[in-house]
Amino acid sequence: MSGLRSGQVAAAAGVNPQTLRYYERRGLLAEPDRSLGGHRLYPAETVTVLRVIKAAQRLGFTLDEVAELLDAGRHRHGRHPDAGLRARAQAKLTEVEVKIADLQVIAGTLRAAVKAGCDDLVECADQPYCPIPFATIAPPGACSTGSPA
Amino acid sequence: MSGLRSGQVAAAAGVNPQTLRYYERRGLLAEPDRSLGGHRLYPAETVTVLRVIKAAQRLGFTLDEVAELLDAGRHRHGRHPDAGLRARAQAKLTEVEVKIADLQVIAGTLRAAVKAGCDDLVECADQPYCPIPFATIAPPGACSTGSPA
DNA sequence: GGTAAGCCTGTACCTGAGTACCGGATGCAA
DNA sequence: TTGCATCCGGTACTCAGGTACAGGCTTACC
Structure with missing residues (x-):
């Protein structure tokens, strides 16, 4: 087990791997667990979250707004x-x-x-x-x- | 006589004075004559050109496209x-x-x-x-x- | 001729959403 | 255990259309 590596998540969601780190910085993706060596290990649902983000962007929301939307859902x-x-x-x-x-x-x-x-x-x-x-x-x-x- | 100073042109067209220099760099405004001391002296029609630029932007043209349009008109x-x-x-x-x-x-x-x-x-x-x-x-x-x- | 407003150049910064590059470390399979 | 793909972090750059600032010079008016 352990989770998906950033490249796998990026490929599955159709985004650039760098974008994952960018979204993490922007607060759209939670900081994932790490391997012993420090590599990110994402839960499978991260792919869903990424699709959601892309859909919301398509609907005209900015990344800041998407972050709030995700947050509003969580709280x-x-x-x-x-x-x-x-x-x-x-x-x-x-x-x-x-x-x-x-x-x-x-x-x-x-x-x-x-x-x-x-x-x-x-x-x-x-x-x-x-x-x-x-x-x-x-x-x-x-x-x-x-x-x- | 001599022409309008940059501040006058900017005020008349409703743009920031810095924008005039920016447009000059971008090739949207021709380089105007200068006073002996090096201050720009614009012909009155520059105000029209600025209005035209703003109208074209409003219509969805980028500044590069506006530059081409103005050029196409000149040639x-x-x-x-x-x-x-x-x-x-x-x-x-x-x-x-x-x-x-x-x-x-x-x-x-x-x-x-x-x-x-x-x-x-x-x-x-x-x-x-x-x-x-x-x-x-x-x-x-x-x-x-x-x-x- | 003094003084204040205006203008000069050059450079840096802004927003928004990423992307690219670097040198070094890690993961995984053979 | 070796080799290579991947990932790490940090920084810098992209595009568009400006805007802001610093330090110094010019113009205009009294």
């Missing part, structure tokens, strides 16, 4: 309402929806630019027919929510 | 079809559309997770009812285009 869930995955997923969903709306505005602008046949940005900027909103263009995420939280 | 347009703003805007539009589709998949997954009431990622990963696709989750942008270019 008995349901303590206070913000801590759970459900609430955070809801918040992240809102974020993603805002981002989608933002990109849709951008797509609309690009479509208009293509249609209008703009072919030189600097020249265009002075023309009245150019659909690109040079002056009023907002930084990403600046709109749609009334107050900055 | 007489219409040479070959890829070079123009129109073609690039079309390509960028496709990129943005892919990103939107990707985020919509993510939003759908988050909605499903909220609805299913998942509350602990690691536990969830072993449950059959959990809607989060841990195993099959793809890296961003991996789908929808058949071959990796």
